[in-house]
Each structure stands twice: as structure tokens, then as C-alpha cells.
Amino acid sequence: MGLDLHPTLQYLHSTYSYNHGVTDLQLWQHILIKNSTGVQTQACILSSIAHKLALLHTILVTWISFKAVGGIQFLFWHHNWIGGYKLCDKFHRLYALESDKLCKLSDRLSINGWCWSWRRNIRSGAEAQQFSELSSTIDHVTLNDSSDKWVCTSFPKDTFSVSGFRRLFSRDVIGNCPTHWCKFIPPNINFFLWRARLNRLPDKCNLLERGVQSINLLCSSCSINVEDTTNIFFECEIAMQVWSYMSSWLDITLHVWHSMDGLMQWIMTVFQSRSKTITLEAICYGTLWTLWRYRNGRIFDPNKFKKCHIIDSIVLSSFDWLSARYKKVRLNWNDWLMNWNDWLMNPLNSL
Structure with missing residues (x-):
């Protein structure tokens, strides 16, 4: 099941399985199965909790993002800091040419502009096309000496407030019955x-x-x-x-x-x-x-x-x-x- 059990629980689990002749899958099905009285089972409860957590995660990702200001905490290729995607996924050919795949955003953008570290020169064709698209995507990016920070894109002036969070939560999550x-x-x-x-x-x-x-x-x-x-x-x-x-x-x-x-x-x-x-x-x-x-x-x-x-x-x-x-x-x-x-x-x- 992919769960790490305490040694005592592992002993009880193995003893129960041996004495009753059941497999791991049958054991978990026995625990989670709906009982005869029709009362909601643990499986249904877990499913409901998982659904609510997934909904909350989606909403928080939509509301809150990490803004690159100084670029010190952002990995250039692996973090979702521009465009809503990771650059290593969209520009996979350039990522293969990168000599330092864990480089920071601040490592690639300096006062003099963008500086690259390729294993070899970029060839014409697909690599050149991806480099042109990457350049146009990040051309407007500027950094300063401030620290990277969390911003609330759905709040006025990107500033978090409890009242603003409550209004968004009421609108997007609760819906018909606001708090x-x-x-x-x-x-x-x-x-x-x-x-x-x-x-x-x-x-x-x-x-x-x-x-x-x-x-x-x-x-x-x-x-x-x-x-x-x-x-x-x-x-x-x-x-x-x-x-x-x-x-x-x-x-x-x-x-x-x-x-x-x-x-x-x-x-x-x-x-x-x-x-x-x-x-x-x-x-x-x-x-x-x-x-x-x-x-x-x-x-x-x-x-x-x-x-x-x-x-x-x-x-x-x-x-x-x-x-x-x-x-x-x-x-x-x-x-x-x-x-x-x-x-x-x-x-x-x-x-």
C-alpha cells in the first residue's frame, strides 16, 4: 500500500494476515469496506477529505504565487516563475544543453543582461527556434536587490489580507452561503x-x-x-x-x-x-x-x-x-x- 508502518504495527499486521490467510489488499479492503448498516465508510470519508484538499490546493495555487524579485531563490529551469510552466518542460532541447541544470535565476540574469552556459553552441533548426522563443518570453524580466516574495494575485495590489481571503473563500469555495x-x-x-x-x-x-x-x-x-x-x-x-x-x-x-x-x-x-x-x-x-x-x-x-x-x-x-x-x-x-x-x-x- 506504500505506507511506512511502525514496527509494532508491522508485527500486528503480519500476525493478522497469517492467522486469517488474507493478503494486504484484502486486509485494506476489509478495513475500508462499507458495513451492512449503510453508514458512511472510512473510504468515503477519506475520498471526501481528499476532494476538499484538492479543491483547496487548486484555489490557493490560483490565488497565491511566488514572485521573482531578486531571483535568488528561484531555479531558472525547474521553478514555475514565468508563463505558468517550467522552462525545462517547454524548452527541453535547451535544457539538455544547459551545463548547470540547477542554476538560479540570478545566475542567468546579470546587470549586463542574460548570460548562458551551454555545453556546446546552439544549432540551427529546433534548438535555434526554441532559443528565440525563450528569449522573447524572458526579454522583459528585470531583477533588483530585494528578496523574492509571495504575492496574492487575486488581492488588491497583490497584498494579502484576512478580509480579502475571506471574501475570496466565500466567493470561490462556499458559493451560495458566504461567511x-x-x-x-x-x-x-x-x-x-x-x-x-x-x-x-x-x-x-x-x-x-x-x-x-x-x-x-x-x-x-x-x-x-x-x-x-x-x-x-x-x-x-x-x-x-x-x-x-x-x-x-x-x-x-x-x-x-x-x-x-x-x-x-x-x-x-x-x-x-x-x-x-x-x-x-x-x-x-x-x-x-x-x-x-x-x-x-x-x-x-x-x-x-x-x-x-x-x-x-x-x-x-x-x-x-x-x-x-x-x-x-x-x-x-x-x-x-x-x-x-x-x-x-x-x-x-x-x-
Whole structure:
């Protein structure tokens, strides 16, 4: 199989093969074969991972390249530094004549121009034709004293930025559901929201689609409707009561949403003030996170997270997120107590 096994694994492998009379190929097929219950196998998982890695590699190669500035780190013939190909592949006759096949780009280009080191003179015909084409290809190349560097060809001014990478990743990889990263809430909450938008949370409907049998499909929070992402966060009786309280607390009219995208679009358009939008984001996302935690608590530990704790958890977590992550808010203990009282009375104008 081309794998280097630890000596202990090699011993176990040989013992199992001898005792059961199977070949290496049969052994690996036994490990990777799909079982009778129809659950996805390791082979399928590995294939899926390999496909994603190949896609990511293709994208990174398209986005990022190494730019020859000083030519010190580039091999003239073997590195892909011009034209999208290796010169040794396209100009194979000239490469055969090269006396130093590992020469650097800086070795071939000096202040006086291009300098060559052939084993013999170039002959007419195919060799002369390739040399003419090579000369026209590299004629415009210039070097300086700077170091070679990585450049992001798909970014403005070839300069890497996290925000630019996220936009490209959303456009080229994720596609229909771009990322929405809110820096005023913890990273795990951002990942939770992304999974919710993709409908990848382990609610009961999704678990059933993935082969988890013998589960009650009724909502874990209210036991009335079928549990899916929309029901948990917007249509469940508990969720509607919580959103009604949030409307009274914020003193604004909340719409009736049926999707995560609808909620996020509403948050971005309801206020013109950036500080109010940030505050509303933290509160709404805290509400979603708390509803999910309450749902999980009803399943795994009903006595730990009670219904009466939902509102307090939303109020406290959203305030903690903003006071710790919003740069305009820097609180000492006295300010914290004062802002906390303001937060309870009027959260959209308190920070």
C-alpha cells in the first residue's frame, strides 16, 4: 500500500494476515469496506477529505504565487516563475544543453543582461527556434536587490489580507452561503451561526437524514412541532416567547423570520447607526446561541438549564461579549455597574 508502518504495527499486521490467510489488499479492503448498516465508510470519508484538499490546493495555487524579485531563490529551469510552466518542460532541447541544470535565476540574469552556459553552441533548426522563443518570453524580466516574495494575485495590489481571503473563500469555495464573521462575538458562536445557515446543526431532522434511527422528531424545547433549524430558532413556542421579550426589551418591532439569512439581512438594514447595529447583532446572535443551549439542555441535562434562565443568559452573554470585544467600550468596575444598569434599561443606547 506504500505506507511506512511502525514496527509494532508491522508485527500486528503480519500476525493478522497469517492467522486469517488474507493478503494486504484484502486486509485494506476489509478495513475500508462499507458495513451492512449503510453508514458512511472510512473510504468515503477519506475520498471526501481528499476532494476538499484538492479543491483547496487548486484555489490557493490560483490565488497565491511566488514572485521573482531578486531571483535568488528561484531555479531558472525547474521553478514555475514565468508563463505558468517550467522552462525545462517547454524548452527541453535547451535544457539538455544547459551545463548547470540547477542554476538560479540570478545566475542567468546579470546587470549586463542574460548570460548562458551551454555545453556546446546552439544549432540551427529546433534548438535555434526554441532559443528565440525563450528569449522573447524572458526579454522583459528585470531583477533588483530585494528578496523574492509571495504575492496574492487575486488581492488588491497583490497584498494579502484576512478580509480579502475571506471574501475570496466565500466567493470561490462556499458559493451560495458566504461567511459572515462578526468580531464582536466569540469565534465558536460565529462557527455555530455558519453551521446554522448551512443547515448543518445536529437537529433531529438532520440526524434522521444521516441515518440516526429511533428518535422522536418532536421539538426538544416545546414537544409540539417537528424539530428542524427553523423551528428551534423561530417557530417553536419557546423561541417565539423569547423573541417577544427581546422585542419589548429593545423597544423595536421584530419581524417574523423563517431563516437565518432573513434574520441577518434584517439586522444589517434596520439601523443606520453602526453602534446600534453591532449591539443588535450581539443580542440576536446571543438569543440564537441561548436557544440552542436550552434545546441541548432539555435533551442531556434538563435540570441544568431551565426556561427561566434563558433571558438572563441572553442579557448577560451579549453584554459580556460587547464589553470585552467592542473597542469603544473599556469598562472599569464602577463603569461596569453603571453600564450594566443602562444595559438593562436601554441596551441599544447604553454602549
